[in-house]
Amino acid sequence: MDEEAYDSSIFKSLYHLRWGIEENYKRLKQWVEIENFSGKSALSVKQDFYAKIVASNLTTLMEIPAQEIVNERTRYLKRSYQINYAQALSKMKHRIISLIMNKTDDVIALIKRTVEYISKTTEAVRGGRSYPRTAILNLETSLISK
Numbered sequence: 001m002d003e004e005a006y007d008s009s010i011f012k013s014l015y016h017l018r019w020g021i022e023e024n025y026k027r028l029k030q031w032v033e034i035e036n037f038s039g040k041s042a043l044s045v046k047q048d049f050y051a052k053i054v055a056s057n058l059t060t061l062m063e064i065p066a067q068e069i070v071n072e073r074t075r076y077l078k079r080s081y082q083i084n085y086a087q088a089l090s091k092m093k094h095r096i097i098s099l100i101m102n103k104t105d106d107v108i109a110l111i112k113r114t115v116e117y118i119s120k121t122t123e124a125v126r127g128g129r130s131y132p133r134t135a136i137l138n139l140e141t142s143l144i145s146k
Contacts, residue, residue, distance in 0.1 A: 030086075058099065067083050079124045092118070098110060
């Protein structure tokens with residue numbers, strides 16, 4: 001890398017800007033299981049992929065107002081709390097067909113019940129936790145000792 005053309009100090013801030021994108025990839029791979037398909041044909045892979053993206057997006061849309069409910073409920077507690085996305089996604093899988101196929105006027109009531117349902121899946125935010133990666137430390141130690 002040309003140090004004169006590219007100041008290396010900017011890469012930290014650039015990487016920080018990508019953090020949200022990287023976290024979304026992690027969500028898609030770990031919780032949505034975007035790489036697991038129910039069939040082997042191109043059509044079934046496409047259908048699974050798009051269904052999982054829709055489920056993820058609907059969960060995120062429900063997560064936003066649910067987090068506001070959680071913030072209000074927990075404002076006087078010592079720790080802050082956040083929606084547990086994996087649990088919210090699991091709950092959304094049970095509601096998604098009803099939300100999509102519902103043709104009656106009670107869809108708003110269903111959305112409100114879903115948001116309330118998701119707001120009950122919380123976890124404490126434990127900020128400031130940082131632990132060294134032992135695999136990297138072991139590698140560094142073995143390289144230094146050689």
